[in-house]
Amino acid sequence: MKGKGLLEGLWITLRHLFEREITIQYPEQMPYLQERFRGCLQFDYKKCIVCGLCTKACPNNVLSYESEPDPNSKKKLLISYTIDLQYCMFCNLCVEACPTGTLYFNHNFELSEYQRDDIKIVYEIPRSAQAVISEPVDSPIEMVDSDSEPAPQPDEEEAKKQKQINAMITALQKNPVKAVSKLVESEDQARILADILQADEKKLIRMATMMIEDREKAGKVALAFVNKELKDRQQEGGAGNEPE
Amino acid sequence: MENWFVNIAYALTNWLTGLGLSAGWADFILLVVQWVCIIIIVTLNVIVLIWLERKISGFIQQRLGPNRLGPFGMFQTIADAIKLLTKEDIIPSATDKLIFRTAPMFFIIISVMLYVVLPMGENMVIADLNAGVFYFISVGSLTTICLLMAGWGSNNKWSLLGAMRSVAQMISYEIPLAFSLLGVIMIAGSMRLSDIAAAQSNVWFIVLQPVAFITYFIAATAELNRGPFDMPEAEQELTAGAYTEYTGMRWALFFLAEYTNLVAVSALMSTMFLGGWQGPFLPSWLWIIIKTYLVMIVFMWLKWTFPRIRMDHLMSFSWKVLIPVTLANILVTGIALQVFKGMGW
Numbered sequence: 001m002k003g004k005g006l007l008e009g010l011w012i013t014l015r016h017l018f019e020r021e022i023t024i025q026y027p028e029q030m031p032y033l034q035e036r037f038r039g040c041l042q043f044d045y046k047k048c049i050v051c052g053l054c055t056k057a058c059p060n061n062v063l064s065y066e067s068e069p070d071p072n073s074k075k076k077l078l079i080s081y082t083i084d085l086q087y088c089m090f091c092n093l094c095v096e097a098c099p100t101g102t103l104y105f106n107h108n109f110e111l112s113e114y115q116r117d118d119i120k121i122v123y124e125i126p127r128s129a130q131a132v133i134s135e136p137v138d139s140p141i142e143m144v145d146s147d148s149e150p151a152p153q154p155d156e157e158e159a160k161k162q163k164q165i166n167a168m169i170t171a172l173q174k175n176p177v178k179a180v181s182k183l184v185e186s187e188d189q190a191r192i193l194a195d196i197l198q199a200d201e202k203k204l205i206r207m208a209t210m211m212i213e214d215r216e217k218a219g220k221v222a223l224a225f226v227n228k229e230l231k232d233r234q235q236e237g238g239a240g241n242e243p244e
Numbered sequence: 245m246e247n248w249f250v251n252i253a254y255a256l257t258n259w260l261t262g263l264g265l266s267a268g269w270a271d272f273i274l275l276v277v278q279w280v281c282i283i284i285i286v287t288l289n290v291i292v293l294i295w296l297e298r299k300i301s302g303f304i305q306q307r308l309g310p311n312r313l314g315p316f317g318m319f320q321t322i323a324d325a326i327k328l329l330t331k332e333d334i335i336p337s338a339t340d341k342l343i344f345r346t347a348p349m350f351f352i353i354i355s356v357m358l359y360v361v362l363p364m365g366e367n368m369v370i371a372d373l374n375a376g377v378f379y380f381i382s383v384g385s386l387t388t389i390c391l392l393m394a395g396w397g398s399n400n401k402w403s404l405l406g407a408m409r410s411v412a413q414m415i416s417y418e419i420p421l422a423f424s425l426l427g428v429i430m431i432a433g434s435m436r437l438s439d440i441a442a443a444q445s446n447v448w449f450i451v452l453q454p455v456a457f458i459t460y461f462i463a464a465t466a467e468l469n470r471g472p473f474d475m476p477e478a479e480q481e482l483t484a485g486a487y488t489e490y491t492g493m494r495w496a497l498f499f500l501a502e503y504t505n506l507v508a509v510s511a512l513m514s515t516m517f518l519g520g521w522q523g524p525f526l527p528s529w530l531w532i533i534i535k536t537y538l539v540m541i542v543f544m545w546l547k548w549t550f551p552r553i554r555m556d557h558l559m560s561f562s563w564k565v566l567i568p569v570t571l572a573n574i575l576v577t578g579i580a581l582q583v584f585k586g587m588g589w
Contacts, residue, residue, distance in 0.1 A: 013304045013549040
């Protein structure tokens with residue numbers, strides 16, 4: 001019959017009229033991402049053994065690092081690790097090459113920056129944290145504690161504590177994400193906490209003191225800070241920046 | 245509810261004559277008020293219609309359509325109107341200035357003139373002409389000249405091509421448009437639109453004249469330059485045809501006129517084929533609005549479903565299919581009328 005195609009077309013558009021829209025209202029509504037979605041390339045310095053396989057695997061020379069020999073062992077010490085994300089084509093070859101699972105993709109796809117230099121992700125591992133990497137201990141604080149003398153005088157202890165706190169403050173100021181990563185569970189939380197602390201000097205000092213004096217309490221306070229910040233962000237702009 | 249607007253008109257004339265004006269002057273002032281009302285209705289209606297068109301096109305393509313300004317994006321069109329009003333009025337130097345400037349004005353004036361004979365409800369016509377249908381068709385075909393003016397005045401070959409196309413298309417489709425209405429006129433025995441609407445109290449003419457309804461619908465779509473017959477505008481090949489050189493409010497006037505035409509043609513269709521103001525429970529003017537909007541939604545549905553058809557196909561469809569069909573329809577209607585008359589109906 002002539003004109004059947006026209007009626008078919010009308011029927012299709014009529015059905016579409018009442019079907020659900022497939023548009024996602026992006027900033028308010030985050031898209032559903034599959035587990036293996038390749039967002040931003042991330043580097044977990046604690047696992048890195050400085051083998052350099054990732055830099056060899058990368059076809060675009062996105063990855064580079066600096067290292068120096070560890071005077072105490074045969075291992076290498078990582079000084080800095082750079083991911084020049086602007087050349088990354090998210091091919092996953094570095095992730096496959098890494099023997100320790102140091103590199104991974106998270107679900108953050110909002111990678112645009114105002115400055116060209118900001119696209120580069122540079123992980124500078126500070127001196128204090130470098131020891132952390134080489135030592136298999138849990139936290140920088142315990143590491144520092146292990147150096148302490150068997151029975152220090154009260155005054156001396158106080159001075160030492162102050163010294164530790166000062167060291168922690170500098171660590172927090174220099175590389176907050178790394179320094180607080182032990183307090184919270186995920187990288188995202190660490191980043192949020194770092195933002196909070198950098199924005200408020202008082203909070204930073206308080207947190208540093210707490211981290212030296214009472215680590216459990218510091219962890220709890222940190223979590224509270226992160227939760228509050230997340231709630232604020234949610235109130236400000238819909239679902240906030242936490243990727244699903 | 246039924247007589248709200250009629251009562252308002254009576255009250256106004258009574259008040260004016262009470263002030264000491266002669267009946268003629270009171271009628272004149274009433275006419276002016278009616279005109280202003282129509283222009284306001286048309287303008288506000290276009291705001292709703294553009295929103296509706298965007299929403300429907302969005303839903304058909306499984307998008308959301310406008311959704312940022314106001315509830316369901318209702319204020320998007322208002323924002324667009326403000327934008328268009330504040331835009332720079334660019335007139336290219338090589339244009340025929342007088343024709344270029346007057347074309348959109350004539351277009352909108354002619355479109356609004358169509359509303360004179362349209363019954364907006366029972367006893368709600370500005371001028372209930374005894375040749376209402378004839379008036380509507382003749383005034384409606386004047387819009388062709390405005391498009392030609394716009395295309396010629398723009399001094400741009402694409403605009404001129406678009407204008408020529410629209411003239412060819414609109415004149416060819418004028419014929420089946422008029423012929424398909426003839427069947428209805430023959431049955432109703434009148435060209436007065438209120439008589440035609442009243443004649444459908446028992447059965448709508450869409451039942452008696454289904455072929456005429458379909459041919460009228462197709463011809464009207466072509467007459468309105470709407471998709472799938474939007475050859476004159478053809479954004480992909482002619483960059484909006486006759487409207488290419490227009491900016492800001494002049495362009496918006498064309499847009500306004502197109503939608504005004506759409507409403508007028510849909511209102512005529514609901515009067516001629518869908519029983520006009522007749523309907524249960526609701527007041528007559530509400531029924532006209534409902535029917536008109538339903539017809540317009542079908543127009544939009546068609547536009548967002550079908551791809552544009554080729555120019556030569558368009559012309560041959562009019563001359564080789566629509567005109568013979570409408571002529572045959574008139575013949576059959578005439579014979580049937582005589583037969584039924586002979587049978588003593």
